[in-house]
Amino acid sequence: MKFVHLTPQKNISRVVKNGIRMGDGLLGKGVYLTPLVLLPYLGENGEVTKVSVPISTSREWKNWARARSCSLGGKPERVAAIVIDLPKRFYPVQMRVISLGEGYLKTVEAIWELVESKGSGVSLLDPKDRKLFIEYLDNPIGNLGFNLKVEQSGPLGNLINTFSKSGGVLWGCDLQVLVSEHLPSSCIKKVVPLYRTNKENSARRKAGR
Numbered sequence: 001m002k003f004v005h006l007t008p009q010k011n012i013s014r015v016v017k018n019g020i021r022m023g024d025g026l027l028g029k030g031v032y033l034t035p036l037v038l039l040p041y042l043g044e045n046g047e048v049t050k051v052s053v054p055i056s057t058s059r060e061w062k063n064w065a066r067a068r069s070c071s072l073g074g075k076p077e078r079v080a081a082i083v084i085d086l087p088k089r090f091y092p093v094q095m096r097v098i099s100l101g102e103g104y105l106k107t108v109e110a111i112w113e114l115v116e117s118k119g120s121g122v123s124l125l126d127p128k129d130r131k132l133f134i135e136y137l138d139n140p141i142g143n144l145g146f147n148l149k150v151e152q153s154g155p156l157g158n159l160i161n162t163f164s165k166s167g168g169v170l171w172g173c174d175l176q177v178l179v180s181e182h183l184p185s186s187c188i189k190k191v192v193p194l195y196r197t198n199k200e201n202s203a204r205r206k207a208g209r
Helices: 009-018 059-071 102-118 129-138 155-166 197-206
Strands: 001-006 023-025 028-035 040-043 050-053 077-083 092-097 122-124 144-150 174-178 190-191
Touching: 001 009, 001 190, 009 077, 092 155, 102 122, 102 129, 102 144, 102 155, 122 129, 122 155, 129 144, 144 155, 155 174
Parallel strands: none
Antiparallel strands: 001 028, 001 077, 023 028, 028 174, 040 050, 077 190, 092 144, 092 174, 122 144
16 A cells, blocks of 8 residues: 655655654654545535545645644645555554544444454554543544554555545544654655646656656
C-alpha cells in the first residue's frame, strides 16, 4: 500500500536526500502519512466529494494543506505530496480514525466489530479505550476519535475498506497513519508539487524535468 506525506516546498530537497524525519502530532512522535486511496471527503462547503492524493490540481487537498499549516500557527504554505511505499519492516503502525457524530454511528460499529474480531490484525492502541467505545455506542453524541494498532498492510486495507463501506467520511486529517521511526529516502516513489498548475506541470514534462 502506498501513502502520502505532505511537506512544505522548502523541505523537498532535504526530504528527497535524507528521507522523512519524525515530528509531533496527535498520536505522538513519528512520521505521519495518509493512505493513497479514494475516499469520501467532507469539504468546507458541506458537500461530500471523493478525493485521493496525489492530484496536483486538487482544490480540496490544497485547502486541507492550507488549513493544516494555519492550525499549526503558521501561514498557508506551498506543499508537495511525497508518495511513500512502506515496506513490511515498518509495521505495525498506528492509525487514528474519527467519527463525525451520530450520523456515522454505523462506521463506529463496523470498526468496533473489526477490532473485536480475532485475527483481524487491528486492535486498540490503548485497551482503556474499550470503555470509551462502549460508552459511545450506547450514547453517540459528538465526535469520537480512536487510536488503533494495525499489524500489516492487509489489515490496514481492510480497515480502510470497512471505514468507506460503512459510510465513513473524511474531514480534515481524520485518517492518519503514524510510523514510529524515520523513513529513509529509498521509501520515496514520487514527489508531486500541489502548488503547480496543469500548465506548469505540462511545461516541466516537456522540458524533461
